[in-house]
Amino acid sequence: MRNPLLIGERVYLRPLEKYDAELYAKWTVEESERFWEERGRFPVSPLRTETWMTETYESDPPHDVQLGICIKEDDRLIGDVGLYGIDYVNRTAETGSYIGDVGARGLGYGPEAKHLILEYAFEHLQLITLISTVWEPNWRSAQAVRRQGYRDTGRYVGRSMRDGKHPNWLVFQLNREDWLAARAAYREHVAGKEVFRA
Protein backbone atom coordinates (compact mmCIF):
# COMPACT_ATOMS: atom_id res chain seq x y z
CA MET A 1 0.00 0.00 0.00
CA ARG A 2 1.17 3.51 -0.78
CA ASN A 3 0.53 6.29 1.77
CA PRO A 4 -2.74 4.82 3.07
CA LEU A 5 -4.86 7.14 5.21
CA LEU A 6 -7.70 4.70 5.85
CA ILE A 7 -7.64 0.98 5.25
CA GLY A 8 -10.60 -1.30 4.59
CA GLU A 9 -11.00 -4.98 3.77
CA ARG A 10 -10.22 -4.69 0.07
CA VAL A 11 -9.52 -1.02 -0.58
CA TYR A 12 -7.61 1.79 1.04
CA LEU A 13 -7.79 5.57 0.66
CA ARG A 14 -4.72 7.67 -0.08
CA PRO A 15 -4.03 11.30 -1.00
CA LEU A 16 -4.21 12.00 -4.73
CA GLU A 17 -1.02 13.07 -6.47
CA LYS A 18 -0.45 15.08 -9.64
CA TYR A 19 0.70 11.95 -11.47
CA ASP A 20 -2.83 10.51 -11.03
CA ALA A 21 -4.17 13.11 -13.46
CA GLU A 22 -3.31 11.02 -16.54
CA LEU A 23 -5.42 8.15 -15.23
CA TYR A 24 -8.36 10.47 -14.60
CA ALA A 25 -8.11 11.67 -18.20
CA LYS A 26 -8.12 8.04 -19.38
CA TRP A 27 -11.29 7.33 -17.39
CA THR A 28 -13.14 10.23 -18.98
CA VAL A 29 -12.52 8.89 -22.49
CA GLU A 30 -13.48 5.34 -21.51
CA GLU A 31 -16.74 6.32 -19.77
CA SER A 32 -19.42 3.81 -20.70
CA GLU A 33 -22.54 5.39 -19.22
CA ARG A 34 -24.13 8.53 -20.51
CA PHE A 35 -26.34 9.01 -17.49
CA TRP A 36 -23.41 9.00 -15.11
CA GLU A 37 -23.05 12.77 -15.35
CA GLU A 38 -26.05 15.03 -15.71
CA ARG A 39 -24.02 17.27 -17.99
CA GLY A 40 -23.12 14.45 -20.37
CA ARG A 41 -19.75 12.88 -21.02
CA PHE A 42 -16.72 14.96 -21.94
CA PRO A 43 -12.97 14.37 -22.04
CA VAL A 44 -11.12 16.12 -19.22
CA SER A 45 -7.57 17.36 -19.76
CA PRO A 46 -4.96 16.04 -17.32
CA LEU A 47 -3.70 19.64 -17.09
CA ARG A 48 -7.00 20.73 -15.63
CA THR A 49 -7.11 17.76 -13.25
CA GLU A 50 -3.57 18.53 -12.08
CA THR A 51 -4.60 22.09 -11.22
CA TRP A 52 -7.65 20.89 -9.36
CA MET A 53 -5.60 18.34 -7.37
CA THR A 54 -3.00 20.96 -6.47
CA GLU A 55 -5.56 23.52 -5.35
CA THR A 56 -7.36 20.92 -3.22
CA TYR A 57 -4.22 20.21 -1.23
CA GLU A 58 -2.98 23.81 -0.98
CA SER A 59 -5.64 25.17 1.37
CA ASP A 60 -4.99 24.62 5.06
CA PRO A 61 -7.23 23.61 6.70
CA PRO A 62 -8.63 22.05 3.56
CA HIS A 63 -11.90 23.25 2.11
CA ASP A 64 -12.24 19.85 0.39
CA VAL A 65 -10.75 16.45 1.18
CA GLN A 66 -10.45 14.21 -1.84
CA LEU A 67 -8.88 10.78 -1.50
CA GLY A 68 -8.05 8.16 -4.07
CA ILE A 69 -9.60 4.69 -3.77
CA CYS A 70 -6.96 2.00 -4.30
CA ILE A 71 -7.29 -1.77 -4.38
CA LYS A 72 -5.10 -3.27 -1.64
CA GLU A 73 -4.10 -6.27 -3.68
CA ASP A 74 -2.33 -4.35 -6.45
CA ASP A 75 -2.36 -0.65 -5.41
CA ARG A 76 -4.49 0.17 -8.47
CA LEU A 77 -6.29 3.54 -8.28
CA ILE A 78 -9.94 3.07 -9.31
CA GLY A 79 -11.66 6.31 -8.26
CA ASP A 80 -12.09 8.76 -5.44
CA VAL A 81 -14.24 9.75 -2.49
CA GLY A 82 -14.38 13.14 -0.92
CA LEU A 83 -15.74 15.70 1.49
CA TYR A 84 -16.50 19.05 -0.11
CA GLY A 85 -17.15 22.51 1.30
CA ILE A 86 -16.08 21.47 4.79
CA ASP A 87 -17.50 23.92 7.31
CA TYR A 88 -15.42 23.70 10.47
CA VAL A 89 -17.79 25.93 12.47
CA ASN A 90 -21.08 24.24 11.62
CA ARG A 91 -19.24 20.89 11.30
CA THR A 92 -20.84 19.96 7.99
CA ALA A 93 -19.69 18.90 4.53
CA GLU A 94 -20.94 17.43 1.27
CA THR A 95 -19.89 13.91 0.30
CA GLY A 96 -19.24 12.49 -3.14
CA SER A 97 -17.72 9.44 -4.75
CA TYR A 98 -16.64 8.32 -8.21
CA ILE A 99 -15.50 4.98 -9.56
CA GLY A 100 -13.70 6.01 -12.74
CA ASP A 101 -12.38 2.58 -13.66
CA VAL A 102 -15.32 1.04 -15.56
CA GLY A 103 -14.08 -2.49 -14.83
CA ALA A 104 -14.16 -1.83 -11.08
CA ARG A 105 -17.84 -0.85 -10.93
CA GLY A 106 -20.43 -3.15 -9.40
CA LEU A 107 -17.88 -5.06 -7.35
CA GLY A 108 -18.60 -3.45 -4.00
CA TYR A 109 -15.52 -1.22 -3.87
CA GLY A 110 -17.58 1.98 -3.87
CA PRO A 111 -19.63 1.26 -0.71
CA GLU A 112 -16.52 0.09 1.13
CA ALA A 113 -14.66 3.28 0.20
CA LYS A 114 -17.66 5.41 1.10
CA HIS A 115 -17.79 3.95 4.61
CA LEU A 116 -14.09 4.78 4.99
CA ILE A 117 -14.59 8.44 4.03
CA LEU A 118 -17.61 8.62 6.35
CA GLU A 119 -15.42 7.24 9.12
CA TYR A 120 -12.93 10.00 8.33
CA ALA A 121 -15.69 12.62 8.43
CA PHE A 122 -17.31 11.55 11.68
CA GLU A 123 -14.42 10.06 13.64
CA HIS A 124 -11.37 12.06 12.49
CA LEU A 125 -12.80 15.48 11.59
CA GLN A 126 -15.65 15.18 14.12
CA LEU A 127 -18.22 16.46 11.66
CA ILE A 128 -21.83 16.30 12.87
CA THR A 129 -23.91 16.00 9.72
CA LEU A 130 -23.36 15.57 5.97
CA ILE A 131 -25.24 16.32 2.77
CA SER A 132 -25.23 14.39 -0.49
CA THR A 133 -27.04 15.26 -3.72
CA VAL A 134 -27.85 12.75 -6.42
CA TRP A 135 -29.11 13.34 -9.96
CA GLU A 136 -32.49 11.58 -9.86
CA PRO A 137 -32.04 9.42 -12.98
CA ASN A 138 -28.93 7.96 -11.35
CA TRP A 139 -31.07 5.66 -9.23
CA ARG A 140 -28.19 3.38 -8.36
CA SER A 141 -26.40 6.20 -6.55
CA ALA A 142 -29.62 7.11 -4.75
CA GLN A 143 -30.01 3.51 -3.58
CA ALA A 144 -26.38 3.42 -2.48
CA VAL A 145 -26.57 6.53 -0.30
CA ARG A 146 -29.79 5.29 1.32
CA ARG A 147 -28.01 2.04 2.20
CA GLN A 148 -25.22 4.11 3.76
CA GLY A 149 -27.76 5.59 6.17
CA TYR A 150 -28.63 8.87 4.43
CA ARG A 151 -32.21 10.11 4.80
CA ASP A 152 -34.17 11.83 2.03
CA THR A 153 -34.62 15.50 2.91
CA GLY A 154 -36.09 16.90 -0.30
CA ARG A 155 -35.18 17.76 -3.86
CA TYR A 156 -33.99 20.48 -6.20
CA VAL A 157 -36.74 20.54 -8.79
CA GLY A 158 -35.56 20.57 -12.39
CA ARG A 159 -31.99 21.50 -11.51
CA SER A 160 -30.53 20.05 -14.69
CA MET A 161 -31.58 19.43 -18.27
CA ARG A 162 -31.29 16.26 -20.32
CA ASP A 163 -33.18 15.07 -23.40
CA GLY A 164 -35.51 18.06 -23.24
CA LYS A 165 -36.53 17.30 -19.66
CA HIS A 166 -35.63 18.80 -16.30
CA PRO A 167 -34.81 15.96 -13.88
CA ASN A 168 -34.57 16.64 -10.16
CA TRP A 169 -31.61 16.40 -7.86
CA LEU A 170 -32.38 14.44 -4.72
CA VAL A 171 -31.03 15.81 -1.44
CA PHE A 172 -29.92 13.51 1.39
CA GLN A 173 -28.63 14.05 4.91
CA LEU A 174 -26.54 11.74 7.08
CA ASN A 175 -25.97 11.95 10.83
CA ARG A 176 -23.39 10.00 12.79
CA GLU A 177 -25.93 7.71 14.51
CA ASP A 178 -27.57 6.74 11.22
CA TRP A 179 -24.17 6.09 9.68
CA LEU A 180 -23.08 3.84 12.57
CA ALA A 181 -26.26 1.78 12.18
CA ALA A 182 -25.80 1.56 8.41
CA ARG A 183 -22.17 0.58 8.76
CA ALA A 184 -23.07 -2.22 11.18
CA ALA A 185 -25.69 -3.47 8.70
CA TYR A 186 -23.18 -3.21 5.85
CA ARG A 187 -20.57 -5.21 7.76
CA GLU A 188 -23.14 -7.87 8.59
CA HIS A 189 -24.24 -8.00 4.96
CA VAL A 190 -20.76 -8.48 3.56
CA ALA A 191 -19.56 -10.82 6.31
CA GLY A 192 -20.98 -13.85 4.55
CA LYS A 193 -19.55 -12.98 1.16
CA GLU A 194 -16.58 -15.04 0.05
CA VAL A 195 -14.75 -12.07 -1.43
CA PHE A 196 -14.67 -10.28 1.92
CA ARG A 197 -13.48 -13.35 3.83
CA ALA A 198 -10.48 -13.79 1.53
Place this chain on the structure above:
Amino acid sequence: MRPVYLTGEHVYLRAVQESDKEHAPAWIDSPFPVSQVNAEKIFKQIRETNDERGRVRLIICRKENDEVVGGATVRGSNRSADLKFHMAPWLDDADSLRADALSVLFRWQRNEHEPILIFVDIPGDQPETLEAASRLGLAEGARMTEWIARAGHRVDLVMCQWVSEEVEAVRA
Protein backbone atom coordinates in the same frame (compact mmCIF):
# COMPACT_ATOMS: atom_id res chain seq x y z
CA MET B 1 -24.60 55.20 -7.23
CA ARG B 2 -27.97 53.84 -6.10
CA PRO B 3 -29.53 51.68 -8.84
CA VAL B 4 -33.23 52.52 -8.98
CA TYR B 5 -34.03 48.98 -10.06
CA LEU B 6 -32.31 47.52 -6.96
CA THR B 7 -34.03 49.64 -4.36
CA GLY B 8 -36.49 48.21 -1.86
CA GLU B 9 -38.46 49.51 1.07
CA HIS B 10 -35.56 49.74 3.53
CA VAL B 11 -32.43 48.84 1.58
CA TYR B 12 -30.81 49.18 -1.81
CA LEU B 13 -28.14 47.02 -3.42
CA ARG B 14 -25.25 48.42 -5.44
CA ALA B 15 -21.94 47.36 -6.99
CA VAL B 16 -18.81 47.07 -4.84
CA GLN B 17 -16.72 50.24 -4.57
CA GLU B 18 -13.28 51.02 -3.16
CA SER B 19 -14.61 52.62 0.04
CA ASP B 20 -16.39 49.38 1.00
CA LYS B 21 -13.12 48.05 2.40
CA GLU B 22 -13.70 50.28 5.40
CA HIS B 23 -16.81 48.25 6.24
CA ALA B 24 -15.47 44.81 5.30
CA PRO B 25 -16.96 42.84 8.25
CA ALA B 26 -20.42 44.10 7.29
CA TRP B 27 -20.45 42.46 3.86
CA ILE B 28 -17.83 39.67 3.89
CA ASP B 29 -19.16 36.36 5.18
CA SER B 30 -16.68 34.69 7.51
CA PRO B 31 -16.82 33.23 11.02
CA PHE B 32 -13.33 34.69 11.54
CA PRO B 33 -12.22 38.33 11.94
CA VAL B 34 -12.34 40.26 8.66
CA SER B 35 -10.22 43.31 7.84
CA GLN B 36 -9.46 45.50 4.84
CA VAL B 37 -6.98 42.81 3.74
CA ASN B 38 -9.90 40.47 3.02
CA ALA B 39 -11.68 43.20 1.08
CA GLU B 40 -8.57 43.91 -1.00
CA LYS B 41 -8.41 40.21 -1.90
CA ILE B 42 -11.98 40.35 -3.19
CA PHE B 43 -11.27 43.58 -5.09
CA LYS B 44 -8.35 41.80 -6.79
CA GLN B 45 -10.65 38.96 -7.87
CA ILE B 46 -13.20 41.42 -9.22
CA ARG B 47 -10.52 43.28 -11.20
CA GLU B 48 -8.96 40.10 -12.58
CA THR B 49 -12.05 38.10 -13.51
CA ASN B 50 -14.03 40.95 -15.04
CA ASP B 51 -17.01 38.61 -14.97
CA GLU B 52 -20.15 40.60 -14.30
CA ARG B 53 -22.55 37.74 -14.95
CA GLY B 54 -21.00 34.51 -13.69
CA ARG B 55 -20.81 35.76 -10.12
CA VAL B 56 -22.23 39.13 -9.12
CA ARG B 57 -21.31 40.60 -5.74
CA LEU B 58 -23.43 43.43 -4.39
CA ILE B 59 -23.33 45.60 -1.30
CA ILE B 60 -26.53 46.04 0.72
CA CYS B 61 -27.05 49.58 2.08
CA ARG B 62 -29.68 51.07 4.36
CA LYS B 63 -31.76 53.56 2.40
CA GLU B 64 -32.13 56.19 5.06
CA ASN B 65 -28.40 56.78 5.72
CA ASP B 66 -26.40 54.74 3.13
CA GLU B 67 -24.92 52.57 5.92
CA VAL B 68 -23.34 49.35 4.58
CA VAL B 69 -25.41 46.62 6.25
CA GLY B 70 -24.52 43.50 4.27
CA GLY B 71 -23.51 41.78 1.09
CA ALA B 72 -25.17 39.55 -1.48
CA THR B 73 -23.93 37.33 -4.27
CA VAL B 74 -25.65 35.89 -7.30
CA ARG B 75 -23.97 32.88 -8.84
CA GLY B 76 -25.39 31.96 -12.21
CA SER B 77 -24.94 28.85 -14.31
CA ASN B 78 -27.13 26.89 -16.72
CA ARG B 79 -29.78 29.61 -16.52
CA SER B 80 -30.17 29.17 -12.78
CA ALA B 81 -29.27 31.67 -10.04
CA ASP B 82 -28.07 30.96 -6.51
CA LEU B 83 -28.58 33.86 -4.11
CA LYS B 84 -26.57 34.29 -0.91
CA PHE B 85 -26.76 36.96 1.79
CA HIS B 86 -24.57 38.05 4.65
CA MET B 87 -25.68 40.76 7.05
CA ALA B 88 -23.48 42.76 9.42
CA PRO B 89 -23.31 40.71 12.64
CA TRP B 90 -23.96 43.73 14.91
CA LEU B 91 -27.39 44.61 13.48
CA ASP B 92 -30.59 44.24 15.49
CA ASP B 93 -32.80 44.33 12.40
CA ALA B 94 -30.73 42.01 10.18
CA ASP B 95 -33.60 39.64 9.42
CA SER B 96 -35.89 42.44 8.30
CA LEU B 97 -33.22 44.02 6.09
CA ARG B 98 -32.29 40.65 4.59
CA ALA B 99 -35.94 39.98 3.79
CA ASP B 100 -36.12 43.28 1.93
CA ALA B 101 -32.83 42.60 0.10
CA LEU B 102 -34.10 39.15 -0.93
CA SER B 103 -37.26 40.67 -2.39
CA VAL B 104 -35.28 43.20 -4.41
CA LEU B 105 -32.68 40.74 -5.65
CA PHE B 106 -35.18 38.01 -6.49
CA ARG B 107 -37.45 40.29 -8.53
CA TRP B 108 -34.47 41.75 -10.38
CA GLN B 109 -33.18 38.31 -11.30
CA ARG B 110 -36.56 36.87 -12.24
CA ASN B 111 -37.75 39.83 -14.28
CA GLU B 112 -34.57 40.99 -16.01
CA HIS B 113 -32.27 37.98 -16.26
CA GLU B 114 -34.90 35.33 -16.94
CA PRO B 115 -33.39 32.38 -15.10
CA ILE B 116 -35.39 29.18 -15.17
CA LEU B 117 -34.56 28.40 -11.53
CA ILE B 118 -33.63 30.50 -8.49
CA PHE B 119 -32.24 29.01 -5.28
CA VAL B 120 -31.63 30.47 -1.84
CA ASP B 121 -30.76 28.72 1.43
CA ILE B 122 -32.24 30.30 4.55
CA PRO B 123 -31.50 29.35 8.18
CA GLY B 124 -34.63 28.35 10.08
CA ASP B 125 -34.17 31.12 12.67
CA GLN B 126 -34.71 33.93 10.13
CA PRO B 127 -38.53 34.11 10.07
CA GLU B 128 -38.87 37.40 8.19
CA THR B 129 -36.59 36.19 5.40
CA LEU B 130 -38.47 32.88 5.21
CA GLU B 131 -41.77 34.73 5.03
CA ALA B 132 -40.45 36.98 2.26
CA ALA B 133 -39.26 33.91 0.34
CA SER B 134 -42.67 32.34 0.62
CA ARG B 135 -44.38 35.52 -0.63
CA LEU B 136 -42.05 35.58 -3.64
CA GLY B 137 -42.91 32.00 -4.60
CA LEU B 138 -39.70 30.46 -3.32
CA ALA B 139 -40.89 27.08 -2.03
CA GLU B 140 -39.10 24.76 0.39
CA GLY B 141 -37.28 22.15 -1.70
CA ALA B 142 -35.31 20.45 1.05
CA ARG B 143 -34.64 20.92 4.73
CA MET B 144 -31.34 20.05 6.38
CA THR B 145 -32.13 19.26 10.00
CA GLU B 146 -30.03 21.03 12.66
CA TRP B 147 -27.51 22.02 10.00
CA ILE B 148 -26.28 25.32 11.43
CA ALA B 149 -24.54 25.82 14.75
CA ARG B 150 -25.72 28.67 16.97
CA ALA B 151 -24.65 29.42 20.51
CA GLY B 152 -25.77 26.35 22.48
CA HIS B 153 -28.09 24.89 19.84
CA ARG B 154 -28.46 24.09 16.15
CA VAL B 155 -31.04 25.24 13.60
CA ASP B 156 -32.36 23.84 10.34
CA LEU B 157 -31.33 25.09 6.92
CA VAL B 158 -34.27 25.57 4.56
CA MET B 159 -33.33 25.19 0.89
CA CYS B 160 -35.81 27.28 -1.09
CA GLN B 161 -36.33 27.32 -4.83
CA TRP B 162 -38.38 29.06 -7.46
CA VAL B 163 -39.21 27.18 -10.64
CA SER B 164 -40.11 29.08 -13.81
CA GLU B 165 -43.18 28.38 -15.92
CA GLU B 166 -40.81 27.27 -18.67
CA VAL B 167 -39.51 24.41 -16.53
CA GLU B 168 -42.95 23.60 -15.15
CA ALA B 169 -44.28 23.29 -18.71
CA VAL B 170 -41.55 20.84 -19.71
CA ARG B 171 -42.11 18.81 -16.55
CA ALA B 172 -45.89 18.70 -16.93
